[in-house]
Amino acid sequence: MARFRHLHWLFLLLISTVVSGCSENAEILPTVYGKRSGTAGSSVNGTRALSEMFKEAGFSVRSYGVVSPRMLRSDIIVWFPTDFNGPDEDLRNAILNWMEAGEARTFVIVGRDFDASIRYWSEVIETVDADKKLDAMRQRSLAIEDFDQLRNYQTAKSDYYFYQTDRATPQRVVKNLSGPWAEEIDASKTRIELNSKMIPATYDSIYEEYDEEDENAPPFYMIEDQEVLLAGDGEPIAVWMGSEYSDSQIILINNGSFLLNLPLVNPEHRKLAGKLINECDLYYETESVAFLETDGAVRVLNADESTDGNTGWEWLSKWPLNLVGLQMAWWLIVLCFALYPIFGRPKRLPAAETSDFKKHVExxxxxxxxxxxxxxxxxxxxxxxxxxxxxxxxxxxxxxxxxxx
Structure with missing residues (x-):
């Protein structure tokens, strides 16, 4: 954990841009979920702080909006879905094929069942003056309403192949932590919230509908075992899924209550995030991390549909521009070289003569x-x-x- 000790200033700077002035004007509180790039990366629900921790650990980090061949060249994929749906069949097959095609690859899924804006307004209510407390309570109620509306679109129980969810449970704050990640973590200083249960899939539940001769069956040796990395009051929070026959792995995390921007202000949460990063570092020279930023359904592009490698000049190859486009582009380049550049040393213009009587008359x-x-x-x-x-x-x-x- 020593390599993350220099990140305190980063989190203070990041979160100060989020919460600065928010109690004065609630309208400017950014709450976009699951983004690390752009202005949304500074949201209380953003992932920029986690991505900076990956960078601090020596990884290169990029964001992607679709599953493309370029993204699938990454060693680690981190996905914060913006809704409560898990991976569909297309994404599931793409991830399994990606894991099978390389060595030491990690797919991290962080469930959606948490909203940091509710926590933010709850903390604001306890700190603001009496004349501002009513507005903070109203903002907290609006955040809860928006979150509940998002949850109501989902069924109480869902099966997403790698795991199942049960949302017919009350909200609870974890008091006791256990598992390998719980070592050196003070559970009393954490604030991990659970709003639903995450039930990891077993070998039988994954492969029960396939047989070994089925061409459409996923690789049987990829996911055979599971281990609870972190549990809260006996419920799994982070689960490892993999096999002794493969170096690739899947890490399931119930929600982002200790991984999003605002929760990562907590030092104990940063320790847990560091344990996640260490779990992804499989000592096979894993270097690149892809943050999959999606809105709703995930698009999976094949090589023909992918926009990877586009230069912006593809329109010149389309009819009818391809007939004259290249010629026009060539002559425009020649014209620019002829009119605008100055080659060689610049000339010194002759100085104007102040004794010219003609100029005086004019x-x-x-x-x-x-x-x-x-x-x-x-x-x-x-x-x-x-x-x-x-x-x-x-x-x-x-x-x-x-x-x-």
């Missing part, structure tokens, strides 16, 4: 024209001729007129 003419007074211009011209001929010159009197003279 300047005086421009000034007289600007007055838009023909009589005044004629008078000034007449004075000029008189001076040049030596005649009497109209001079302004030095005597100042006063009233009554």
């Amino acid at each position: 300047a005086v003419g421009d000034l007289l024209q600007a007055t838009d007074d023909h009589g005044y211009a004629q008078l000034r011209l007449q004075q000029y001729h008189q001076v040049m001929k030596g005649d009497a010159v109209y001079r302004r009197s030095k005597t100042r007129r006063t009233d009554g003279n």
